[in-house]
Amino acid sequence: xxxxxxxxxxxxxxxxxxxxxxxxxxxxxxxxxxxxxxxxxxxxxxxxxxxxxxxxxxxxxxxxxxxxxxxxxxxxxxxxxxxxxxxxxxxxxxxxxxxxxxxxxxxxxxxxxxxxxx
Numbered sequence: 001x002x003x004x005x006x007x008x009x010x011x012x013x014x015x016x017x018x019x020x021x022x023x024x025x026x027x028x029x030x031x032x033x034x035x036x037x038x039x040x041x042x043x044x045x046x047x048x049x050x051x052x053x054x055x056x057x058x059x060x061x062x063x064x065x066x067x068x069x070x071x072x073x074x075x076x077x078x079x080x081x082x083x084x085x086x087x088x089x090x091x092x093x094x095x096x097x098x099x100x101x102x103x104x105x106x107x108x109x110x111x112x113x114x115x116x117x118x
Contacts, residue, residue, distance in 0.1 A: 033066060034059075037052070040062070049062050049065070
């Protein structure tokens with residue numbers, strides 16, 4: 001939009017992009033803390049990460065550890081590499097979920113499907 005002579009439109013688009021990225025990062029951070037808490041409760045992570053704050057019932061240790069790790073990666077890695085890693089991680093997660101669904105279809109064919117669809 002800058003080349004077309006509309007700098008205010010470019011500002012609105014940039015502000016929208018920042019707001020969108022911020023909200024997505026916060027939601028993913030929330031999900032990450034809950035997944036790590038569940039993994040710690042199941043014994044896949046050290047039990048120290050399974051502790052929750054007595055008043056707020058939030059996994060403070062997980063939140064702090066993940067925040068420090070994300071801040072270090074964001075501060076020490078070029079943004080292009082971080083974007084590529086995020087894309088690869090998302091693709092890998094979807095791939096593993098699809099493999100899991102296929103494996104469940106063969107190992108537990110009578111598994112209940114929500115909402116009655118088959």
